[in-house]
């Protein structure tokens with residue numbers, strides 16, 4: 533059973549892994565010419581770590597924890613725990629775990645999807661048209677799949693009034709420890725130094741309503757950020773200089789995706805494409821990992837019967853996605869009150885304001901039984 537996945541981010545690579553595990557044949561199409569492994573720090577809540585454990589990737593990820601010693605509680609299965617990792621350190625292992633058995637097509641994008649009772653005909657911007665049984669949109673906040681199958685972006689995106697840019701800094705800068713470095717009304721700069729200052733990442737946040745810009749024009753994004761911070765003192769001029777050179781620059785709105793349903797016929801959404809909780813939730817990567825695990829598992833259990841599988845996937849996910857989105861909104865409020873947009877990771881791990889409020893999702897054990905039953 534052929535499944536096209538649009539987007540090779542956290543959700544797309546993880547879904548490819550789990551679909552393959554259950555006997556499906558996934559193909560991943562990624563718009564960028566190569567894997568987009570940039571970005572700053574993403575956090576992972578307990579069940580996401582459980583998913584990584586089931587993929588035999590947990591040990592590796594734990595070693596790359598950016599706050600060693602500060603993040604893990606003892607009992608992985610029982611009590612919630614949490615760690616932080618660079619997005620690149622998560623994407624790399626996910627891709628490595630799938631690339632031998634999954635077809636990856638880079639530098640292309642879905643152009644149209646046409647559903648019929650037997651499958652989906654997909655045309656691409658560059659490649660020839662192909663047919664698939666199902667299509668999964670894992671193509672992020674501005675999902676093309678969502679626009680094609682559900683409607684225009686504006687219908688589903690709720691803007692939370694701020695933008696964030698992230699980029700790496702050379703270790704030689706020796707900026708102070710970590711966290712909030714510089715706060716200004718409606719703006720903030722965070723620095724995270726990791727691995728004994730060998731690496732550092734900057735995040736620049738500013739308040740703004742929706743801006744019109746070309747999402748592919750990185751030079752324009754850098755100009756927008758530089759304009760917002762022009763004239764600020766302290767470390768800002770130095771950060772802007774480093775930003776102008778940064779190769780791994782990432783810029784996007786702090787926004788959420790709100791949808792009544794994450795599937796339409798044979799097309800289903802996951803990760804930020806379907807239920808982005810906003811950067812200020814810090815939980816996008818966790819949602820992507822858990823969503824991929826549950827979606828593939830429910831498809832396997834349903835023997836590929838997508839209507840039942842998609843409905844079950846939605847039911848399993850809805851509760852904690854709503855909680856994550858609440859955390860995302862509160863994170864944005866904290867920014868406007870001049871506080872760090874995300875909870876300090878130490879607090880999450882130790883006292884656990886977030887984890888106390890988010891109910892645990894008990895991951896089901898989905899036996900890899902689908903392959904034996906297909907074709908029906």
Ligand SMILES: Cc1cc2nc3c(=O)[nH]c(=O)nc-3n(C[C@H](O)[C@H](O)[C@H](O)COP(=O)(O)OP(=O)(O)OC[C@H]3O[C@@H](n4cnc5c(N)ncnc54)[C@H](O)[C@@H]3O)c2cc1C
Pocket residue numbers: 538539540541542543544561562563564568569570571572573574619640641642670671672673674675676677698782802803804805811814816817818820
């Ligand atoms: C380069 C990058 C850096 C990031 N940095 C941070 C960060 O510092 N902090 C943070 O909290 N979150 C960051 N994020 C977002 C974070 O990765 C997600 O919130 C979370 O991991 C959920 O993952 P996702 O797979 O749903 O979406 P994403 O990780 O955004 O992945 C979506 C993927 O789909 C691809 N794509 C987009 N459009 C198309 C298309 N039309 N056709 C095919 N492929 C397409 C993208 O290139 C990307 O590879 C970043 C995302 C990216 C892409």
